[in-house]
Amino acid sequence: MNDHLSPQEILAYIDGELSKTETQRAEKHLHSCWTCLTDVERLKADIATILDAHSESFAPALPRPPHPWPSFQSVLARRLPEKPTPLRVRIAVYLNSLTLARPFLIAGAVGVLLVGGYVLFHAKAVSAKEVLRRMQVADAQRSAITKDQVIRERVHIRRTSRSRAQAESVSLDTWKSPTAAYWDIAKGDSAAADLKAEYQAHAIPAGLPLSAAAVDSLGKAAGGSPTISHRGSDVDVNFSGTKSSAPDSVERVSLIVQPDTWQVKQMTLDFPDESFEVTEDDYSVMPASEAPADVLAYLEPAIPPAALPPPALPRASSAALGAIHLPMVNLDKAELKVFATLHSLGADLGEPVTVAHSDRGIEVGIWEEPLQRRNELEAALADQPGVQLQTTVPRVPQRNAVDAQTAIPSPAANGTPLQIEAGSSDDDQRLLKFFGSADKEEGFTNQALATSTAILSHLFALRNLQAQFPVERSQLLAPEEQAQLRSLLQDHTTAISTGLNSLGEQLAPLDATFHLGPCIPVAPPAIANWQEGSLEALETAQETDGLLRAMLTTTEAPAAPDSALPQISQNLCRLRLELTNLNATIR
Amino acid sequence: MNADLPPGERVAALYMVHREKIYGFLVAQGLYPAQAQELAQEVFVRMFVALTKGSEIESEQAWIYTVASKLAVDYWRREGRPIWVELDAVPAIAENLRSRELTPEAAALREERLKRVAATLARLPKEQRLGIQLRMRGLRYREIARILGVSIAAVSGLLSTAVERLRSTANE
Numbered sequence: 001m002n003d004h005l006s007p008q009e010i011l012a013y014i015d016g017e018l019s020k021t022e023t024q025r026a027e028k029h030l031h032s033c034w035t036c037l038t039d040v041e042r043l044k045a046d047i048a049t050i051l052d053a054h055s056e057s058f059a060p061a062l063p064r065p066p067h068p069w070p071s072f073q074s075v076l077a078r079r080l081p082e083k084p085t086p087l088r089v090r091i092a093v094y095l096n097s098l099t100l101a102r103p104f105l106i107a108g109a110v111g112v113l114l115v116g117g118y119v120l121f122h123a124k125a126v127s128a129k130e131v132l133r134r135m136q137v138a139d140a141q142r143s144a145i146t147k148d149q150v151i152r153e154r155v156h157i158r159r160t161s162r163s164r165a166q167a168e169s170v171s172l173d174t175w176k177s178p179t180a181a182y183w184d185i186a187k188g189d190s191a192a193a194d195l196k197a198e199y200q201a202h203a204i205p206a207g208l209p210l211s212a213a214a215v216d217s218l219g220k221a222a223g224g225s226p227t228i229s230h231r232g233s234d235v236d237v238n239f240s241g242t243k244s245s246a247p248d249s250v251e252r253v254s255l256i257v258q259p260d261t262w263q264v265k266q267m268t269l270d271f272p273d274e275s276f277e278v279t280e281d282d283y284s285v286m287p288a289s290e291a292p293a294d295v296l297a298y299l300e301p302a303i304p305p306a307a308l309p310p311p312a313l314p315r316a317s318s319a320a321l322g323a324i325h326l327p328m329v330n331l332d333k334a335e336l337k338v339f340a341t342l343h344s345l346g347a348d349l350g351e352p353v354t355v356a357h358s359d360r361g362i363e364v365g366i367w368e369e370p371l372q373r374r375n376e377l378e379a380a381l382a383d384q385p386g387v388q389l390q391t392t393v394p395r396v397p398q399r400n401a402v403d404a405q406t407a408i409p410s411p412a413a414n415g416t417p418l419q420i421e422a423g424s425s426d427d428d429q430r431l432l433k434f435f436g437s438a439d440k441e442e443g444f445t446n447q448a449l450a451t452s453t454a455i456l457s458h459l460f461a462l463r464n465l466q467a468q469f470p471v472e473r474s475q476l477l478a479p480e481e482q483a484q485l486r487s488l489l490q491d492h493t494t495a496i497s498t499g500l501n502s503l504g505e506q507l508a509p510l511d512a513t514f515h516l517g518p519c520i521p522v523a524p525p526a527i528a529n530w531q532e533g534s535l536e537a538l539e540t541a542q543e544t545d546g547l548l549r550a551m552l553t554t555t556e557a558p559a560a561p562d563s564a565l566p567q568i569s570q571n572l573c574r575l576r577l578e579l580t581n582l583n584a585t586i587r
Numbered sequence: 588m589n590a591d592l593p594p595g596e597r598v599a600a601l602y603m604v605h606r607e608k609i610y611g612f613l614v615a616q617g618l619y620p621a622q623a624q625e626l627a628q629e630v631f632v633r634m635f636v637a638l639t640k641g642s643e644i645e646s647e648q649a650w651i652y653t654v655a656s657k658l659a660v661d662y663w664r665r666e667g668r669p670i671w672v673e674l675d676a677v678p679a680i681a682e683n684l685r686s687r688e689l690t691p692e693a694a695a696l697r698e699e700r701l702k703r704v705a706a707t708l709a710r711l712p713k714e715q716r717l718g719i720q721l722r723m724r725g726l727r728y729r730e731i732a733r734i735l736g737v738s739i740a741a742v743s744g745l746l747s748t749a750v751e752r753l754r755s756t757a758n759e
Contacts, residue, residue, distance in 0.1 A: 008747035017728045017743065046754045053704035053757070054723060061674040061705065062614045065624045069606055072599040075628045076635065224621040240621075456664075542665065549736050 005029060005036045010043055066224075067240075128226035128237050131257060132216070137528055138262035139212035140471040142283070143176070150291045150299060151176045153208040154282040159191040161274040171281065174208050175291065177299035178476055181206045184295060195276050198269070201248050203356075210264045210280050213472050218269060221250040235259050332477050334386035335362050335468060336484045341380050343488055348464070349457040353377070354390075355468065361386040427560045431552075434513050445552040448506050452545045455499035455575075458492045459541050462534035465489065471529050489530060489586045496537070497579055504572055510565060517566035519573035524581065533582035537575060544571040594638035601647055602631045609655050616659040616717055617672050626658045652724055656717060656734045663713055672709040672716070700757055707756040715749035722746060 005013065005026055012018050013026045030037050070078075145151060153174045160167045168191045173184045185192045195209070202221045204214045219226060222239040229236045239253040252270040257263065266279045288296060338355055342348040351373075354365035364387055366377045374391060381387055435441040469477070469485060477485065507516065524540075527533040547568050550559035592600070606627055613623035633654055637644065644650045689697060708716060714735055721731050728742045735742065 007751055008743055011747045011750055012728075012743050015722070015728070015746075017739075043750070043754075046757055047750070049700065049757050050704060050708075050719075050750070050753050051723060053701040053753075054708065054720075057698075057701040057705035058615070058674070058708050059611055062611050063620045063673070065607070065610050066620045067624060069624075070628075072602040072631060073595075075602075075632060076595075223619060225625060545664075 003029065004033065005039070007039075007043075010036070010040055014040065014043060014047070128228040131228060131235055131237055131262070132212075132219075132226060133532070134262040135215065135257060135264065136212040136471060140475060142263070142285075143208075143211065143472060144475060145178060145285055147178050148288050149177075149285055150288045150296075151208065152282070152284045152286065152291070153210065153280060155209050156279045156281050157191050157195055158277040158279075159194070159274060160277075163273065172209075175295050175299055176208050176211075177288065180299045181208065182295055182298040183209070191276070194274075195269075195278070198248060198250075198271070198276070202250065207472075209278055210267055211472065212264075213470060215253070215255060215264060215267060216470070218250060218253045218267075222253045234265065332473075332481050334384065336481055336488075337384055338362050338364055338381065338387060339465065339468075339488060340484060341384070342377075343461075343491065345377065345380060347373075347377060348461045349454075350460060355464070361388050363388045363390060365390040427558070427562075430513075431561060434510070444506070448503065448548055448552065449545075451499055451503045451506060452541075452548050455496055455503070456538075456541050456545055458495045458499070459534065459538040462489065462492050462530075463538055465492075466531035466534050469531075471531055474531075486586055490583075493579055493583055493586065497576075500572055500575055500579070507565070507568065507572075510561070514561045514565045516569040520570065522570075522574065522577075524574055524578045527581050527585060530582055530585040533578060533585055537578040537582060540571055540575050540578060544568055544575070547571070594635055598631050598635040598638065601634070601651070602628075605648070605651055606631070609651060612652065612655055612720065613659055615672055615720060616656075616662075617713055618659065618662055622662070626655070626662070629658060630655050648724070649726065649730075652721065652726070653730065653734060656721060659717065660734060660736070674705070674709050703756045703759065704753050707753055711749055711752065715745050715752075718742060718746050719749045719753075 009018070009022075009026060013023065018026060030040065143151060153176070155172050155174065156169065157172055158167055158169045170189050170191050172189070172192045175182045175184065183192065183196050185196065199209070199214065202217060204217045207213055219239040224240050227238050227240070229238070235257045237255040237257060240251070248271060250269060251272060252268075254268040254270075255264050256266040258265055263283075264280065266277065269276045269278070288299070291299065335355070339348065342353060342355075347353050352369060354363075356363045356365070364377075364381055366374050366381075366389060369377060378389055378391065381389055432438065432441055435444060465485070465488065474482070474485065510516065524536060527536060547559060547564045551561050551564040551568075609630055610623050610627040613626055614620055618626065630651055634644070634647075634650065708719070711719070714737075717735070718731050721734065726734075728739045728746075731746075732739045732742045737745075
């Protein structure tokens with residue numbers, strides 16, 4: 001009589017998920033136990049409340065779609081040409097579009113032309129992601145200066161506003177030294193001052209208006225995946241994200257990029273009430289001694305800007321407001337210390353912690369951690385200079401937090417599915433026979449997946465570091481901070497290397513039965529820096545993890561071990577080479 | 588939908604009917620709205636490709652939600668970050684949805700109760716939230732286990748934990 005049903009058993013009983021024997025036992029118990037019988041009825045009533053809450057309160061409070069829905073034919077025309085789809089599918093797109101009802105005929109015809117063009121020519125354009133990567137590399141190259149040099153970027157700003165009939169156009173000189181940036185905004189130049197205010201409102205890193213870092217941050221602020229199109233010899237990249245009624249929300253960022261230099265010629269920022277078109281007129285690297293003295297005063301790294309005497313030349317007060325200073329606290333150092341602290345506690349390996357930087361300091365979000373862990377992290381981080389701990393849920397997630405990175409396309413999402421033979425029940429039986437028992441198979445599965453997850457968690461930690469320390473920023477770090485960053489990176493790569501060895505050893509016994517295949521050393525693409533290398537390795541590790549799960553767990557698309565294991569083995573070889581390349585760029 | 592229709596027409600019709608629901612389902616798994624809208628379209632493109640390859644789809648709704656769920660799980664794995672759902676200001680429950688049998692006081696209490704449960708649902712761990720929402724749509728534990736890549740026992744456990752959390756909020 002005391003053997004009451006647990007809440008889990010009661011739910012499974014209501015859901016009809018108990019086995020036949022368990023159901024009989026539960027029913028027998030319910031016939032004799034009013035307590036459990038009442039619990040069953042109460043749970044049913046509470047489930048009704050949960051359903052009501054979902055339909056009446058939760059679903060209506062979800063944000064609306066940010067864009068109008070395109071027709072399905074437009075969706076097909078836009079998406080299928082980007083993916084290497086089997087010929088019969090491409091032909092089917094063509095044939096289906098011909099059989100569509102009249103209202104779809106025009107859209108269908110456009111789709112057929114696009115798809116047909118793809119079928120005929122297999123045109124493969126550079127992706128938006130690749131354009132952004134090349135822009136970042138090009139920008140890092142041209143902005144690499146010594147401590148005795150400064151950069152002047154002269155831009156033309158054209159502002160159009162819905163509330164004003166005429167557009168405003170101004171020219172602006174912006175300056176950058178290895179440690180500071182300054183926008184030389186003249187008195188009364190409201191277009192430039194307002195643009196700068198928008199940059200600050202979106203926590204754009206201090207720098208030049210068309211720097212890769214600024215473009216990257218603004219693109220993230222706009223949200224959405226970047227898209228690419230061609231305009232004459234130039235390349236257009238567009239970020240078009242969620243529309244918001246907030247006046248300072250970035251609705252759209254459009255870039256015109258020169259494909260020969262991969263530099264941004266022009267950027268258009270669309271806000272709900274106005275637009276800014278920023279065009280680069282000139283970009284010069286010059287000796288610091290040639291910069292005007294008042295500008296140099298703001299770029300001088302040795303003295304905090306707040307302690308500077310007034311500029312040598314008369315300057316309007318609005319110009320002083322136009323300066324973007326590095327804060328008094330060295331944010332690089334503070335942020336690296338945060339990452340080092342999180343790393344020392346193992347909190348950078350997949351725990352729900354966010355790190356974001358702004359002009360106010362380093363914001364570390366630990367609100368999703370369990371109470372005990374939160375206390376531990378709070379104790380470790382509370383006294384660090386420049387660090388602001390967030391222990392409660394913020395109203396809106398920070399856009400520049402490491403948890404808000406542009407998604408890296410997974411093998412499943414980027415349209416290049418691997419040719420892996422689907423698994424069958426025969427394969428399940430062969431695996432079971434190989435391991436000898438279900439328990440042993442489960443033990444192996446848990447161990448292999450845990451190792452794969454550990455490898456991924458270190459690669460995600462590297463990805464977070466590359467997001468916070470892109471090429472441009474990491475090159476400007478002081479030697480001491482570079483050494484600290486290097487140490488963090490090496491810790492992760494060492495752990496990844498250990499994980500790869502373990503996974504190789506765990507899989508080795510399968511070779512005799514399922515044939516892992518030889519390791520064919522195919523050189524991965526050359527990488528220019530550790531940031532690139534981290535992303536490459538993460539992509540390979542994600543693919544490997546997906547294959548392991550498809551082979552070892554119950555999934556929608558099971559993979560046959562004979563087909564999956566050689567690919568996994570080859571991926572591990574590739575990962576080792578990628579790791580070697582990655583280590584070479586860290587040293 | 589009529590399975591005899593050509594794939595293009597069949598999926599276009601399903602797209603018209605289900606795109607908003609799939610979008611809502613993906614946003615409810617913590618995806619940003621723009622990403623959710625892109626992936627909602629991806630679900631139907633995948634269905635079109637599957638049908639043109641000759642796959643047979645018995646339950647279109649189950650297929651759609653399964654693929655959408657897997658895209659959400661892929662998204663979580665790629666992101667490697669905490670995932671939560673940002674709700675807009677919870678609107679007052681529409682007049683026509685209010686029970687006519689309740690007094691105004693009882694209706695207000697009920698509305699508060701539903702809002703509390705909705706807020707808890709938004710803050711559930713992502714696997715629990717997905718599990719609950721798939722169960723609401725009639726998926727069996729085995730099907731949910733396949734999507735999440737976990738055992739059936741694990742699904743039973745996470746659903747029970749989620750339901751108990753929601754119940755305790757409802758009965759505060």
